[in-house]
Amino acid sequence: MNIRLSIRHTEPPNEAMEKQNTERGTLLASDLQKRPRLREAAIQSFLFLCGFLSILITFGIIYELGNESLLFFGQTQWSSTNKPLAAAISADQTVIEVGTQGTPLQEGAQYRIEEEIVFLQSIDGEMITLQRGVQGSQAAPHSGGLTLQAALQPDLVEFFTGTEWAPHNGKFGILPLLTATLIVSGIAIVVAVPLGLATAVYLSEYATQRARNTLKPILEILAGVPTVVYGFFALTFMTPLLRSILGAEVVGIYNMASAGIVIGILILPFVSTVSEDALNAVPRSLREAAYGLGATRLETAVRVIVPAAFSGIAAAIILAASRAIGETMIVAIASGAGPNFTFNPFEAAETMTGHIVRISGGDLSFNSVDYNSIFAVGLMLFIMTLALNIFSQRIVRRFREIYE
Amino acid sequence: MNRKIQTLLALLVLASLALAACGSAATAEPTQASAEPTAGPTEDAEAQFSPLNVSGDIITAGSSTVFPLSERMAERFREEGFSGNITVDSIGSGAGFERFCEAGETDISNASRAIHEDETAACQAIGREPIEFRAGTDALAVVVSQENDFVTEVTLAELAQIFSTAVNWSDVRPEWPNEPIQRFSPGTDSGTYDYFVEAVLDDDPSLIQNSVGTQYSEDDNVLVQGVLGSPYAIGYFGYAYYAENTGTLKILTIDGVEPNEVTAEDGSYPLSRPLFIYSDATLMTEKPQVAAFIHFYLSFVNEEIVDVGYFPASDAAMQTSWDNFWAALGVPPM
Numbered sequence: 001m002n003i004r005l006s007i008r009h010t011e012p013p014n015e016a017m018e019k020q021n022t023e024r025g026t027l028l029a030s031d032l033q034k035r036p037r038l039r040e041a042a043i044q045s046f047l048f049l050c051g052f053l054s055i056l057i058t059f060g061i062i063y064e065l066g067n068e069s070l071l072f073f074g075q076t077q078w079s080s081t082n083k084p085l086a087a088a089i090s091a092d093q094t095v096i097e098v099g100t101q102g103t104p105l106q107e108g109a110q111y112r113i114e115e116e117i118v119f120l121q122s123i124d125g126e127m128i129t130l131q132r133g134v135q136g137s138q139a140a141p142h143s144g145g146l147t148l149q150a151a152l153q154p155d156l157v158e159f160f161t162g163t164e165w166a167p168h169n170g171k172f173g174i175l176p177l178l179t180a181t182l183i184v185s186g187i188a189i190v191v192a193v194p195l196g197l198a199t200a201v202y203l204s205e206y207a208t209q210r211a212r213n214t215l216k217p218i219l220e221i222l223a224g225v226p227t228v229v230y231g232f233f234a235l236t237f238m239t240p241l242l243r244s245i246l247g248a249e250v251v252g253i254y255n256m257a258s259a260g261i262v263i264g265i266l267i268l269p270f271v272s273t274v275s276e277d278a279l280n281a282v283p284r285s286l287r288e289a290a291y292g293l294g295a296t297r298l299e300t301a302v303r304v305i306v307p308a309a310f311s312g313i314a315a316a317i318i319l320a321a322s323r324a325i326g327e328t329m330i331v332a333i334a335s336g337a338g339p340n341f342t343f344n345p346f347e348a349a350e351t352m353t354g355h356i357v358r359i360s361g362g363d364l365s366f367n368s369v370d371y372n373s374i375f376a377v378g379l380m381l382f383i384m385t386l387a388l389n390i391f392s393q394r395i396v397r398r399f400r401e402i403y404e
Numbered sequence: 405m406n407r408k409i410q411t412l413l414a415l416l417v418l419a420s421l422a423l424a425a426c427g428s429a430a431t432a433e434p435t436q437a438s439a440e441p442t443a444g445p446t447e448d449a450e451a452q453f454s455p456l457n458v459s460g461d462i463i464t465a466g467s468s469t470v471f472p473l474s475e476r477m478a479e480r481f482r483e484e485g486f487s488g489n490i491t492v493d494s495i496g497s498g499a500g501f502e503r504f505c506e507a508g509e510t511d512i513s514n515a516s517r518a519i520h521e522d523e524t525a526a527c528q529a530i531g532r533e534p535i536e537f538r539a540g541t542d543a544l545a546v547v548v549s550q551e552n553d554f555v556t557e558v559t560l561a562e563l564a565q566i567f568s569t570a571v572n573w574s575d576v577r578p579e580w581p582n583e584p585i586q587r588f589s590p591g592t593d594s595g596t597y598d599y600f601v602e603a604v605l606d607d608d609p610s611l612i613q614n615s616v617g618t619q620y621s622e623d624d625n626v627l628v629q630g631v632l633g634s635p636y637a638i639g640y641f642g643y644a645y646y647a648e649n650t651g652t653l654k655i656l657t658i659d660g661v662e663p664n665e666v667t668a669e670d671g672s673y674p675l676s677r678p679l680f681i682y683s684d685a686t687l688m689t690e691k692p693q694v695a696a697f698i699h700f701y702l703s704f705v706n707e708e709i710v711d712v713g714y715f716p717a718s719d720a721a722m723q724t725s726w727d728n729f730w731a732a733l734g735v736p737p738m
Binding site for chain 1: 618
């Protein structure tokens with residue numbers, strides 16, 4: 001249908017048809033010069049738009065992450081102390097009484113009551129002395145029972161060095177989440193790389209064509225299993241298995257090891273498929289030369305083919321690593337749901353992705369500290385995977401062997 | 405090719421429509437048969453409270469704890485034929501009273517505590533006289549695994565220590581084992597967490613936030629799994645989840661009181677609190693849909709409340725609610 005229409009469009013207009021009879025030669029020449037290939041142009045611009053759109057989306061994500069993270073680092077965050085005013089206060093009252101409950105207040109800190117920002121000068125039991133209307137805010141009367149909000153100021157140094165993550169409580173050290181992410185993906189890599197590489201070597205160097213045709217699709221099914229299924233596989237199979245081997249007192253019900261092993265299984269096909277392609281791309285002449293020198297199959301594979309395909313294999317591993325870092329569902333289910341600064345893989349600890357999914361799952365209000373903090377975590381995650389991708393490109397370029 | 409896809413799509417649409425029809429048919433099953441004869445005066449009077457016979461909007465707001473219950477009742481009210489809009493906002497008990505008493509925007513205020521005197525005064529200032537209807541009782545269960553053989557009871561102060569500064573069990577009581585406490589808590593957004601912080605930790609969330617390695621989850625089943633995972637684990641959640649796992653979990657007595665329908669109701673269990681809805685007599689007369697919804701709420705709340713996760717209020721408390729209801733409408737109780 002479409003094809004016919006576009007051909008009609010390319011036909012010369014009627015006026016030109018009349019001229020055709022008289023000036024045949026000139027027309028032929030002009031025909032050769034410009035025939036508007038609308039269909040080709042349309043296809044080209046459509047394909048360009050597709051590519052452009054994905055680039056646009058990437059920039060959109062970076063912009064959004066950066067913007068929200070700036071909000072997090074650039075602005076003072078407010079978090080409720082649950083500490084109420086004991087009675088209504090007027091706009092010029094500086095000594096006021098507060099309730100006994102709630103988080104203890106601190107001298108020399110800033111607090112907010114509704115829109116007014118106050119500076120807490122001294123505390124005497126339940127009586128506090130305030131400097132009213134600081135930071136350009138207006139001193140105003142407030143009714144009793146309103147709670148004070150504490151000022152929290154995240155800074156980059158604390159973000160990268162602090163070992164406690166409790167944004168609500170003014171603790172902004174990302175290390176507990178970062179170490180959990182690194183431990184879980186480290187375990188996944190340790191599981192996936194030897195298995196995946198061995199599988200790739202078998203498939204490319206040892207397996208018959210028939211065996212390969214059967215095994216490869218089966219292996220790729222692993223990549224098609226929904227990650228939520230993997231999550232429950234980790235929680236209900238891998239964790240009990242680890243606990244029966246190592247003892248229930250050593251291995252927690254939620255632990256990083258079980259999540260890591262199962263992520264290893266998830267990324268196994270990434271490692272094996274991409275590595276196998278790399279191994280297959282090594283020219284036949286290299287194999288034949290090795291055999292000609294009297295090398296065994298194993299020697300050929302390990303000493304000649306794998307080093308020759310190193311750049312491809314490294315790319316496969318790094319691709320799998322960034323997949324492991326970004327994996328969310330498995331860790332959310334099996335690895336634990338609270339930040340925990342530990343290096344023991346059998347303890348529960350929350351990864352960066354697990355934290356984002358847990359925090360965003362509740363009904364948090366927009367612009368609360370927890371809400372803003374997940375964008376900073378997201379940006380960190382993005383930077384990590386981006387760095388890995390750039391690193392992998394450099395490795396590929398550095399170690400690429402070019403065969404004529 | 406296109407034909408095939410079109411046929412497939414058409415089939416899919418048909419199938420989903422059929423499914424949807426089945427679904428709504430199943431849920432729209434009228435439950436009127438179960439409408440028990442309440443303390444209402446006459447059959448005629450009952451008819452005016454049928455969701456089918458009233459229309460207009462009902463605006464409710466307040467406690468996030470009462471929210472799931474009110475939401476459930478609103479849903480059922482709509483299912484049984486109410487054609488107007490009901491909104492249920494989860495903004496907290498205090499903010500709920502502010503909207504009910506100061507702004508006068510809402511028809512019903514949900515609360516997980518009784519109204520304060522100053523709030524009543526604010527209501528009276530705009531010509532509203534708050535009437536209290538008891539909806540049920542909320543109780544938290546503090547649980548350990550049945551493999552735990554050393555804890556059966558804790559005091560409120562010890563519970564506060566367990567969920568804040570204590571690292572090992574022996575830090576709380578010397579005779580308890582020298583093993584790390586594994587804590588499981590509902591997520592920081594949940595009303596259960598808020599209530600625990602308020603009732604146990606004197607409203608200071610930084611205490612539990614600073615405790616080491618505490619695991620949080622919005623999914624109570626995750627908490628149950630976690631507590632079951634170790635004899636040294638402890639957790640808390642709504643009583644309903646304990647009730648589903650009585651075979652594997654052990655519930656602790658708090659200050660020597662075991663939570664059950666009786667102790668939750670009379671308030672002797674420290675981690676229990678009454679749930680209320682509030683309205684106003686003039687409002688209920690002027691807006692028959694509000695009266696109808698409250699009538700419906702009181703009639704059927706006990707069929708839904710356990711499912712939502714709370715305890716039913718005592719018969720006496722419900723009777724008081726009914727008395728308040730008929731008094732508000734100026735109908736003498738039978």
